[in-house]
Amino acid sequence: MTAHTERRLDRVLSADLDLRGLVTAQLRAARAEAIAEEADLSYLRRLLHGRIDIIAAELTARADGDSSPLIGRLIEILADHSAPRHVSARYQPIDPGRVGEYRLAMEASLGDLDVPDLASCPAVRLHEVADRLSRHEREISALRRTVQQVVDAYAAELARRYREGEATVDELLAE
Template identity: 45%
Template structure:
């Protein structure tokens, strides 16, 4: 069974399209409207994957804190309370994304498939008790951490691939602008949904 964040050939999800065969083919021949639409699609997918990654890291923080607490190395302040763990999770999910590794992207899009990514995180641990890490024995806790780490790594890998696709589209739009084929308005205009 494949991971819910792996692109599927012929799939209908945005991830399948952005990372699918042909998405970046013949960029110099595409109309600017199509380039902008594909750029917007790639940027939205990157936003969704970034959110999923942050969600997974928040859950991992809680599980790792439970592991630390059990080992007695809860950090400089000792064992963290439930309130401290919740505050840490809230900060993790509220923090703005870190620096981008792509071409100066500034994306204001909101995640569009929050539920899908939450379900993927829940499926990775296959146990509703993930919301109560204290109820897991040490082996189950370690297995949950390992599975969430693997999913977070897979999301990161897909996010990088999506960023590369977005970068290729931005580069083509930039090339056309530098060569005088597009105006500033052409570059900045956002696609309209029909």
């Protein structure tokens, strides 16, 4: 086992975006790594949003005097009520082993809060955890935007190569 344990995120963010020196196969591999990182960050954001929504719903229910069990409200809490939006048609596989490092950070944000037992948690504690999760979500969102810029740079360079004849579909199919 090597002592070098650089995270994929670190590799993606430290990429030299002067891409003309890369052969097309290297460029595609680097883009695939960046896309995988973006997918994992997106997954973590969805987990964070779910947890934040659950805590917010519990706080709202308390303020409204609603003592119904949280479990009975989960479908409504976690339903996506946002306006329809355009999403990428590309398949984004999630590597559960990679998501683990992000999930550990999220779980640390939760601290000792047991989500299924929110009803017995003091409101001040719920607010503290929601604030920590929200800060963590903003950090993950900023990282994700930066990774998306890297993916866009790779895609733009690949498009330029195809447009200018430096790369061909035949080469891609031969790989």
